Amino acid sequence: xxxxxxxxxxxxxxxxxxxxxxxxxxxxxxxxxxxxxxxxxxxxxxxxxxxxxxxxxxxxxxxxxxxxxxxxxxxxxxxxxxxxxxxxxxxxxxxxxxxxxxxxxxxxxxxxxxxxxxxxxxxxxxxxxxxxxxxxxxxxxxxxxxxxxxxxxxxxxxxxxxxxxxxxxxxxxxxxxxxxxxxxxxxxxxxxxxxxxxxxxxxxxxxxxxxxxxxxxxxxxxxxxxxxxxxxxxxxxxxxxxxxxxxxxxx
Amino acid sequence: xxxxxxxxxxxxxxxxxxxxxxxxxxxxxxxxxxxxxxxxxxxxxxxxxxxxxxxxxxxxxxxxxxxxxxxxxxxxxxxxxxxxxxxxxxxxxxxxxxxxxxxxxxxxxxxxxxxxxxxxxxxxxxxxxxxxxxxxxxxxxxxxxxxxxxxxxxxxxxxxxxxxxxxxxxxxxxxxxxxxxxxxxxxxxxxxxxxxxxxxxxxxxxxxxxxxxxxxxxxxxxxxxxxxxxxxxxxxxxxxxxxxxxxxxxx
DNA sequence: GATTTAGTGTAACCCAGGTAGCAGAATTTA
DNA sequence: TAAATTCTGCTACCTGGGTTACACTAAATC
Numbered sequence: 042x043x044x045x046x047x048x049x050x051x052x053x054x055x056x057x058x059x060x061x062x063x064x065x066x067x068x069x070x071x072x073x074x075x076x077x078x079x080x081x082x083x084x085x086x087x088x089x090x091x092x093x094x095x096x097x098x099x100x101x102x103x104x105x106x107x108x109x110x111x112x113x114x115x116x117x118x119x120x121x122x123x124x125x126x127x128x129x130x131x132x133x134x135x136x137x138x139x140x141x142x143x144x145x146x147x148x149x150x151x152x153x154x155x156x157x158x159x160x161x162x163x164x165x166x167x168x169x170x171x172x173x174x175x176x177x178x179x180x181x182x183x184x185x186x187x188x189x190x191x192x193x194x195x196x197x198x199x200x201x202x203x204x205x206x207x208x209x210x211x212x213x214x215x216x217x218x219x220x221x222x223x224x225x226x227x228x229x230x231x232x233x234x235x236x237x238x239x240x241x242x243x244x245x246x247x248x249x250x251x252x253x254x255x256x257x258x259x260x261x262x263x264x265x266x267x268x269x270x271x272x273x274x275x276x277x278x279x280x281x282x283x284x285x286x287x288x289x290x291x292x
Numbered sequence: 293x294x295x296x297x298x299x300x301x302x303x304x305x306x307x308x309x310x311x312x313x314x315x316x317x318x319x320x321x322x323x324x325x326x327x328x329x330x331x332x333x334x335x336x337x338x339x340x341x342x343x344x345x346x347x348x349x350x351x352x353x354x355x356x357x358x359x360x361x362x363x364x365x366x367x368x369x370x371x372x373x374x375x376x377x378x379x380x381x382x383x384x385x386x387x388x389x390x391x392x393x394x395x396x397x398x399x400x401x402x403x404x405x406x407x408x409x410x411x412x413x414x415x416x417x418x419x420x421x422x423x424x425x426x427x428x429x430x431x432x433x434x435x436x437x438x439x440x441x442x443x444x445x446x447x448x449x450x451x452x453x454x455x456x457x458x459x460x461x462x463x464x465x466x467x468x469x470x471x472x473x474x475x476x477x478x479x480x481x482x483x484x485x486x487x488x489x490x491x492x493x494x495x496x497x498x499x500x501x502x503x504x505x506x507x508x509x510x511x512x513x514x515x516x517x518x519x520x521x522x523x524x525x526x527x528x529x530x531x532x533x534x535x536x537x538x539x540x541x542x543x
Numbered sequence: 544g545a546t547t548t549a550g551t552g553t554a555a556c557c558c559a560g561g562t563a564g565c566a567g568a569a570t571t572t573a
Numbered sequence: 574t575a576a577a578t579t580c581t582g583c584t585a586c587c588t589g590g591g592t593t594a595c596a597c598t599a600a601a602t603c
Binding site: 111131134135165180183185192195234 | 385
Binding site for chain 1: 590
């Protein structure tokens with residue numbers, strides 16, 4: 042990690058594109074930047090929660106994987122795959138308690154960072170920050186809830202289909218992937234709470250069905266709507282339960 | 293659901309005990325209450341996200357289960373078990389997008405409610421609310437991240453042990469359970485992303501080991517530290533992987 | 544260009560835990 | 574108090590997907 046000076050106005054302009062900061066005035070933004078220092082992380086750098094002092098970070102460029110680890114088995118889950126304009130670790134910023142996160146740089150990264158107390162104080166003095174911050178938190182919570190729901194309710198096939206669909210570039214004519222295009226099967230496995238072998242097995246299976254083309258890390262979606270079907274069609278036998286029976290709805 | 297007037301000062305005093313509102317001034321609190329209406333829900337009332345208009349709720353008394361459902365299989369997960377002083381649906385309050393939540397009243401409930409736009413506007417005018425709100429969001433996110441992590445990384449035995457430990461009343465001499473004491477095995481299953489049979493199987497197993505006493509919904513923890521061991525000792529065979537190998541940590 | 548390292552493709556194995564089903568206790572409704 | 578409904582306890586069964594292992598390819602590193 043290296044720390045150095047930086048061109049505040051340039052960085053400010055860069056941050057403007059992120060919804061977190063887009064609504065801030067020039068003055069507020071520059072004031073904020075004066076409290077941050079710049080850092081760079083090399084691709085592959087991996088930090089487990091305990092060993093990092095509590096800092097709030099903003100990503101200027103590169104991707105950061107935020108996840109959890111089971112130290113007994115060595116297995117990991119990815120909770121967030123953050124991109125430029127994203128911030129972490131938001132959770133410990135909010136509640137002060139350190140969370141047992143695992144950070145893993147998926148690229149060379151440029152970051153801004155500041156101690157959480159500093160960030161918290163700054164937010165307190167600049168309530169207009171919340172205009173972008175609260176919706177951002179909402180998106181994060183939404184994502185977490187989705188992950189938890191998926192893990193509990195859907196099988197690996199469904200989860201993988203959903204993962205891919207979440208990142209397909211529908212604008213593009215040949216549906217390529219944003220953000221996760223170059224991830225290994227291992228990394229994809231972590232994103233759906235599973236493992237390498239399962240991801241590979243599933244991709245090969247879909248390939249034989251003609252839904253995708255997958256070879257050596259290249260992944261192209263061939264039949265988008267077929268994949269969409271897989272993303273909902275979890276249970277081998279849908280429409281079994283006629284009615285929940287639980288919904289008495291008495292009041 | 294019934295709507296009626298209520299004694300603002302009494303309710304204000306009641307809310308004061310919740311960390312969400314404890315730091316608000318009398319004036320702010322009363323102003324807030326003037327925007328809310330009172331509701332009551334009968335135990336068992338169950339609402340799926342789509343059918344409720346977007347409202348922000350605060351619980352005055354009773355428990356509310358917030359979860360997700362897989363309509364194909366009928367299975368459900370519990371994401372939050374909310375108590376008095378808690379608020380929902382926070383997520384759609386923050387990001388405006390409706391989340392596919394399932395609400396299920398586990399008791400007769402007293403609530404305050406107001407349309408999300410109203411709540412959002414009120415928050416914007418009362419930045420001091422964030423003093424309690426942001427830490428509250430932090431706790432919620434923390435919880436969600438824990439659930440997702442547990443689901444992906446731990447087996448059902450571990451998850452159930454953790455659930456119980458999260459709610460044991462350590463003050464009490466005979467370790468009884470807070471909040472979940474009267475839940476059915478079905479409901480416990482939903483809280484760990486599993487099903488009734490598995491919960492029962494596990495409880496009986498622990499009973500034979502002398503760790504708990506469980507019969508017909510009564511559940512008493514006998515050996516607290518044995519349960520603690522189960523809560524970490526997930527993998528049948530711990531300490532297998534000597535070192536992650538992934539942590540190159542070059543920089 | 545040779546060696547090491549990281550990722551991919553596949554196959555054999557196996558078990559945690561989910562599905563289905565039933566009987567008896569407890570509680571609610573009629 | 575009888576009938577209906579909801580819970581619990583238990584069993585038998587089966588499969589999704591995790592573990593392990595190995596050969597092969599591509600890409601770094603020497």
